[in-house]
Amino acid sequence: MQFLLENRDAIRNEPCGLCGRLLSAPAGIQLLLAGSATPVCLDCGRKHTPSLAALVHLAEVAVRIGRIHRHSVFPPLTALLDLANAAEKYAQTANQ
């Protein structure tokens, strides 16, 4: 199975291409099944392609922090910790 990441500008409400569960993928980086452009939920992504799933999560958190940062100079500590956790998880999966 091959996966790809795509930057989409709209929310998608479609069933996951692997487990069939309805997923609501936010706009931004989304995990898809290569060849079919069918979205894959993060649970299935974590099972089949942990590093790409971690990268999708990292991108979501980074976008959220970027939005906060536009409105305040210092994002809340919890948001920065989320970003650090997402980065750490990605680094762990990327090194496997």
Ligand SMILES: [Zn+2]
């Ligand atoms: Zn799934």
